[in-house]
Amino acid sequence: MNILQNPANRTWIILLIATAITWWLGESGTAGSAGSNAVFLMLGLALIKGRLVIYDFMELRHAPTLWKILLLGWLSFVLGMVVLAYWIGMK
Template sequence: MPGPSVLAFVRGRADVSWLVLIAATVVSFALGADHGTGSAMAVVILGIAAIKIRLVGLDFMELRNAPKPLRIAFEGYCVALWALLSALYLFL
């Protein structure tokens, strides 16, 4: 009798987001650990971090169903944060 699959534990959007967050953490660690300080790689890792922030906000802080202006502000915040941190890394 085979054991339960990973998909058996996925019951909703939050569970899927949780699995994506774990995968994104592993990917960003694999990209950043002991691979030097390449500019492009750092910007990619910052992009992954911004996507993780967005997922946490939308699915665990329930901003996905928030009023349109609040959601637009949050989405803009994620993009602005990624752009600012990338610019600071690249130009300072």
């Protein structure tokens, strides 16, 4: 399809699907019952969504490596610290 040739359009659709999954995890109560699996799934989705925004919306896909590392590093660091905090909370 012609409309999907624009990476921004593809990214928007994926972002909507990922948001719907996160919403469903909360709405269905799966976020509570599935424990750490749901946490990992949501953080994974946030990582995918954040990476798409950085690459296709902020247009850093073809930016100098340093800036890709800085932005993706921020995302990975924050999500990693959240994993650590949730792990501590489960103990």
